[in-house]
Amino acid sequence: MKAVLFQLLQALLLVVLAPLAAGFVATCKxxxxxxxxxxxxxPWRNLRKLFGKxxxxxxxxxxxxxxxxxxxxxxxxxxxxxxxxxxVSTPLSLTADVIALVALLALARFFLALAGMDIGTAxxxxxxxxxxxxxxxxxxxxxxxxxxxxxxxxxxxxxxxxSHTLDTPLVLQPSIAFALVAMLMIALAENGRIPVDxxxxxxxxxMVHEAMILEYSGRHLALMEWAAMIKLLLxxxxxxxxxxxxxxxxxxxxMAMLLALLCWLLKxxxxxxxxxxxxxxxxxxxxxxxxxFLSTAFVLAFLGLLIHYMLEVSL
Amino acid sequence: xxxxxLALAACAAALLPSVLMPLTPQSLRxxxxxxxxxxxxxxxxxxGVLGLVQPDVATTLPLGLPWLPMHVRVDALGAFFLLVxxxxxxxxxxxxxxxxxxxxxxxxxxxxxxxxxxxxLGVVIADDAFSFMLFWELMSVSSWFLVTFExxxxxxxxxxxxxxxxxxxxxxxxxGSFAVLYAAGGAFxxxxxxxxxxxxxxxxxxxxxxxxxFGTKAGVxxxxxxxxxxxxxxxxxxxxxxxxxMLKVAVFGFIRVIWDLLGSGDFQWWxxxxxxAAGSSSAVSGVLFALxxxxxxxxxxxxxIENIGIxxxxxxxxxxxxAFAHPLLAALGLIAALYHTINHAQFxxxxxxxxxxxxxxxxxxxxxxxxxxxxxxxxxxxxFLVACISISALPPFNGFVSEWLTFQTALMAPQLGxxxxxxxxxxxxxxxxxxxxxxxTCFVKVFGVVFLxxxxxxxxxxxxxxxxxxxxxxxxPAIFCALLGLLxxxxxxxxxxxxxxxxxxxxxxxxxxxxxxxxxxxxASHASYSAPLALAGMLLLGGxAWWWLHPAGGRIRKGPMWSCGNPHVHARMxxxxxxxxxxxxxxxxxxxxxxxxxxxxxxxxxxLTRHVRHAVxxxxxxxxxxxxxxxxxxxxxxxxxxxxxQSSIHAWLGWTxxxxxxxxxxxx
Numbered sequence: 001m002k003a004v005l006f007q008l009l010q011a012l013l014l015v016v017l018a019p020l021a022a023g024f025v026a027t028c029k030x031x032x033x034x035x036x037x038x039x040x041x042x043p044w045r046n047l048r049k050l051f052g053k054x055x056x057x058x059x060x061x062x063x064x065x066x067x068x069x070x071x072x073x074x075x076x077x078x079x080x081x082x083x084x085x086x087x088v089s090t091p092l093s094l095t096a097d098v099i100a101l102v103a104l105l106a107l108a109r110f111f112l113a114l115a116g117m118d119i120g121t122a123x124x125x126x127x128x129x130x131x132x133x134x135x136x137x138x139x140x141x142x143x144x145x146x147x148x149x150x151x152x153x154x155x156x157x158x159x160x161x162x163s164h165t166l167d168t169p170l171v172l173q174p175s176i177a178f179a180l181v182a183m184l185m186i187a188l189a190e191n192g193r194i195p196v197d198x199x200x201x202x203x204x205x206x207m208v209h210e211a212m213i214l215e216y217s218g219r220h221l222a223l224m225e226w227a228a229m230i231k232l233l234l235x236x237x238x239x240x241x242x243x244x245x246x247x248x249x250x251x252x253x254x255m256a257m258l259l260a261l262l263c264w265l266l267k268x269x270x271x272x273x274x275x276x277x278x279x280x281x282x283x284x285x286x287x288x289x290x291x292x293f294l295s296t297a298f299v300l301a302f303l304g305l306l307i308h309y310m311l312e313v314s315l
Numbered sequence: 316x317x318x319x320x321l322a323l324a325a326c327a328a329a330l331l332p333s334v335l336m337p338l339t340p341q342s343l344r345x346x347x348x349x350x351x352x353x354x355x356x357x358x359x360x361x362x363g364v365l366g367l368v369q370p371d372v373a374t375t376l377p378l379g380l381p382w383l384p385m386h387v388r389v390d391a392l393g394a395f396f397l398l399v400x401x402x403x404x405x406x407x408x409x410x411x412x413x414x415x416x417x418x419x420x421x422x423x424x425x426x427x428x429x430x431x432x433x434x435x436l437g438v439v440i441a442d443d444a445f446s447f448m449l450f451w452e453l454m455s456v457s458s459w460f461l462v463t464f465e466x467x468x469x470x471x472x473x474x475x476x477x478x479x480x481x482x483x484x485x486x487x488x489x490x491g492s493f494a495v496l497y498a499a500g501g502a503f504x505x506x507x508x509x510x511x512x513x514x515x516x517x518x519x520x521x522x523x524x525x526x527x528x529f530g531t532k533a534g535v536x537x538x539x540x541x542x543x544x545x546x547x548x549x550x551x552x553x554x555x556x557x558x559x560x561m562l563k564v565a566v567f568g569f570i571r572v573i574w575d576l577l578g579s580g581d582f583q584w585w586x587x588x589x590x591x592a593a594g595s596s597s598a599v600s601g602v603l604f605a606l607x608x609x610x611x612x613x614x615x616x617x618x619x620i621e622n623i624g625i626x627x628x629x630x631x632x633x634x635x636x637x638a639f640a641h642p643l644l645a646a647l648g649l650i651a652a653l654y655h656t657i658n659h660a661q662f663x664x665x666x667x668x669x670x671x672x673x674x675x676x677x678x679x680x681x682x683x684x685x686x687x688x689x690x691x692x693x694x695x696x697x698x699f700l701v702a703c704i705s706i707s708a709l710p711p712f713n714g715f716v717s718e719w720l721t722f723q724t725a726l727m728a729p730q731l732g733x734x735x736x737x738x739x740x741x742x743x744x745x746x747x748x749x750x751x752x753x754x755x756t757c758f759v760k761v762f763g764v765v766f767l768x769x770x771x772x773x774x775x776x777x778x779x780x781x782x783x784x785x786x787x788x789x790x791x792p793a794i795f796c797a798l799l800g801l802l803x804x805x806x807x808x809x810x811x812x813x814x815x816x817x818x819x820x821x822x823x824x825x826x827x828x829x830x831x832x833x834x835x836x837x838x839a840s841h842a843s844y845s846a847p848l849a850l851a852g853m854l855l856l857g858g859x860a861w862w863w864l865h866p867a868g869g870r871i872r873k874g875p876m877w878s879c880g881n882p883h884v885h886a887r888m889x890x891x892x893x894x895x896x897x898x899x900x901x902x903x904x905x906x907x908x909x910x911x912x913x914x915x916x917x918x919x920x921x922x923l924t925r926h927v928r929h930a931v932x933x934x935x936x937x938x939x940x941x942x943x944x945x946x947x948x949x950x951x952x953x954x955x956x957x958x959x960x961q962s963s964i965h966a967w968l969g970w971t972x973x974x975x976x977x978x979x980x981x982x983x
Contacts, residue, residue: 054870058877062689064700064767074856078849094835095848099722100710104849107709110755117763117890119876120686125890128763132756133898140748143722147744150726156842215877219864291902298745305741 011081019043028276050222068115069223075108116212127211137294144301148179178304185297321362328355329433352408359401366394386442391812410788455482474544488528533565540937547612551671559664587635594627595746646814651720669699684772707755713799
């Protein structure tokens with residue numbers, strides 16, 4: 001029971017801290033570009049403002065358009081709640097293993113793309129088409145890179161996978177290196193970051209995610225934006241869980257949890273700083289170079305799988 | 316009351332309308348046919364459920380040849396497929412009552428639609444090769460009449476011809492595999508064939524004949540060329556049955572001959588590898604070609620190829636694992652394949668019925684002339700959306716469960732044989748993941764273009780919702796999709812009888828300690844998924860968010876859509892089916908070989924463009940590289956033979972003389 005409570009708290013932490021993480025990346029980027037930036041709390045202020053505004057709905061929007069923000073938000077939060085952030089053994093993580101987690105994110109994307117097509121603007125359709133095209137390449141790549149670790153742990157349950165990594169002595173396994181590189185590339189693509197998409201552009205012919213939510217306003221937009229922030233934090237936590245789980249609490253004691261929180265925040269800060277550096281130093285790819293970027297990730301992840309099968313199974 | 320009585324009653328109910336057709340007045344034909352089909356479906360479902368929980372029942376019918384009475388048997392495998400057939404036939408029967416309302420040529424359908432169902436029911440309960448082939452041909456031939464139902468159109472006749480040709484080619488190959496088994500077993504009954512001892516070589520010959528025969532009928536790449544032409548032209552209720560269950564009957568035949576008659580003990584490793592390779596290629600190429608279609612029913616037909624591929628990935632993994640003596644994992648793969656079989660029957664049947672409803676109210680199969688139908692046809696849209704989510708393998712619906720089980724089988728597969736062989740397992744998992752993600756893309760396109768946005772034609776703008784019968788026919792499979800997705804733990808133990816019969820191992824025993832509360836094959840620490848909890852969590856969260864954000868109804872203002880300041884917004888400015896898939900067409904151009912032309916008219920000046928026409932044609936490589944060359948070769952040979960026929964009397968005498976010489980040489 002205590003573990004369940006801790007897990008719920010942990011999920012709440014993930015949801016509430018998500019805007020802060022987005023603010024942290026934005027601030028780091030601003031500093032790197034010699035700007036002052038709007039501050040760490042700006043995403044929270046934005047959300048509060050949007051929640052207070054009225055909704056302007058296109059005249060012939062269907063119920064899909066109004067339901068989609070809730071589906072996107074709940075599917076993303078659901079996915080975030082099964083990812084262990086502090087505690088390794090979280091009982092509710094059994095609800096959805098890592099395949100189900102990817103599928104929950106896919107469900108969110110499915111409704112996001114449908115909402116993009118609902119209004120019937122050229123922008124919405126364009127965004128939906130591109131988002132689904134990229135995700136069709138990114139999603140299998142993500143599954144492949146997760147499978148590399150699943151095969152080692154003989155499990156697709158996150159808890160088991162993390163404990164397996166914690167229990168095995170630190171050996172450099174080439175397959176995991178491949179999986180990590182692939183996963184980082186996919187995380188950039190799935191969260192619509194540079195070099196795949198630019199989260200700060202508006203009304204540009206190259207945008208993907210923003211094109212789909214162009215028609216949203218008020219609380220609907222707030223939910224969509226918040227879901228995107230949660231997704232960013234979810235991916236960061238997932239990468240930390242799968243590849244760098246050291247420091248996570250194995251039991252639900254208070255000290256262990258505080259230590260785990262500290263470790264998590266520290267690791268997160270490093271990873272998000274890396275993202276800010278990457279976004280500052282890279283230029284956005286041309287649209288049709290994105291598939292090549294993603295298929296590179298796919299091939300890397302698949303090579304990781306093959307290497308695991310051929311070289312490491314006997315280990 | 317046992318499963319056999321119910322199964323035979325289902326067959327009788329399916330036979331009755333065709334016999335009574337000449338005696339029935341036109342006005343009663345539709346109601347009688349739909350009623351009998353519905354009873355047949357319900358009886359088949361009851362027989363299937365009983366057959367899965369009860370021991371096998373066999374009997375002999377006083378029909379057939381004098382020295383070979385018809386053997387029938389309801390075993391676990393047959394019972395499961397009875398359930399699959401029944402569970403779609405019943406809703407399709409209800410749907411047909413509305414769909415065929417204004418059909419003047421109901422008499423033709425009244426003969427062949429029930430006969431088609433009878434053929435499928437007969438195949439799954441047949442217990443000797445003779446009755447199996449008899450019902451198989453009944454299924455193939457009666458469905459030909461459904462494909463060519465609108466025979467006044469030339470392309471339908473052509474599709475029908477290729478369909479009949481391929482069905483018979485498949486039949487010939489299947490007959491060949493039965494011939495091998497007959498030669499070894501000495502009798503036509505399946506019992507004799509099962510006990511036959513085959514040398515590995517002959518077993519492989521029988522395997523190849525059966526695999527290619529049933530594979531052709533199931534529409535496996537690259538033998539699938541007939542399928543995308545045949546399924547769209549049949550009436551939509553018949554397409555639903557053909558795509559939803561006739562392809563599954565081919566899967567049944569494959570399992571019957573290869574798993575049951577040849578036996579899982581005789582599997583050679585390359586059989587599984589071949590099936591796995593065929594499944595992976597079908598899954599990915601099926602969905603890639605589906606993405607490029609703009610004819611709704613043709614698109615759905617390509618998705619059948621994809622889903623048959625997914626079923627074959629499960630079966631192939633299971634065969635590979637069985638060949639390397641991992642029966643427990645093989646049972647898991649088999650369960651995954653069977654679960655996808657019933658899932659696909661439900662959502663593909665529903666999708667074809669939805670396409671039929673759209674065709675019924677807009678008069679078009681072309682997605683480029685649709686749009687905004689969600690406002691005019693809300694119930695159809697909601698049911699269609701359920702099917703779209705299911706086929707895209709997204710939780711909490713059923714498609715996700717079977718793909719999840721297939722992934723688990725692939726991931727739990729241990730080191731097998733050589734390195735190449737081991738590599739094919741993760742490769743198939745990669746292909747499955749790619750197919751799933753592409754399917755989601757394709758169904759965003761389908762739902763987005765057909766039901767959302769603005770209407771692209773007058774017909775779509777004035778569409779009307781279908782009648783209560785058709786709605787009910789679509790609501791039932793939508794409910795099945797939800798139930799199969801939410802309660803796999805209830806359905807999978809029912810399916811467990813099939814691996815018990817074929818592999819002599821029960822999956823339920825393996826998870827005895829876990830219980831079936833959560834879907835956790837083998838062990839909860841390996842993998843688990845709880846659809847009810849996931850759904851409950853999402854409903855709770857969604858409800859909380861809604862409750863929090865809707866104080867006193869919330870403020871909503873309606874306004875025009877954002878048009879970048881341009882007041883003239885036209886429905887043709889939207890993305891359509893062709894433009895939606897343009898990025899993927901460009902990425903996979905190497906596979907698709909799309910033929911794109913842009914034609915610009917500049918009649919006055921080189922800088923003044925009057926019209927731009929953009930044409931895309933994506934042909935089917937199976938037709939181009941397999942069907943057409945084979946057809947050309949056959950024609951060429953026939954032409955040579957034709958010349959021999961028309962030669963002079965001297966040449967004829969020469970032929971006769973040569974034949975006599977040959978015969979003398981052989982027989983003396």
